Amino acid sequence: MEIADWRDKIDSLDEQIVQMLNERAAAAIAIGEIKRQNSAPIYEPNRENTVYEHIRAVNPGPLSGAQVQDIYERVIDVMRALQRPRD
């Protein structure tokens, strides 16, 4: 395969990854609404650690555990911002 073929594959993966990140965001927004109704805190470090443990446990490689966590720390930052109430 040439570089152009690999890039086509990457573009196709990116479309699926973006789709699933948005499904994840919709779920995070739904959880934020429930938390707001219950006056529960948005920031839950235990849940965030559970997410990191889970993605490291299911990570098949070639990315290292540290690398998937590095990506997910950004994912979690963005998702947490989505859960904050908008004025």
Place this chain on the structure above:
Amino acid sequence: MEIADWRDKIDSLDEQIVQMLNERAAAAIAIGEIKRQNSAPIYEPNRENTVYEHIRAVNPGPLSGAQVQDIYERVIDVMRALQRPRD
């Protein structure tokens, strides 16, 4: 749906996202090998901008274009590190 149900959905999405990030990483490594054989540069800002334009174009929301790009800047950082030669 309760918080636990949404979290089950998130865990399932995370497994798929991690799988696809690793497929993307395998493709990036393959491109890195081809670049090395051709003595081509690893850092290609034009390609990176094309990736950002693509993910913004296919982004269905609720994430904003800025938010998906924010996540992808971390993805690209990790992928670029994978393409660097290891000693």
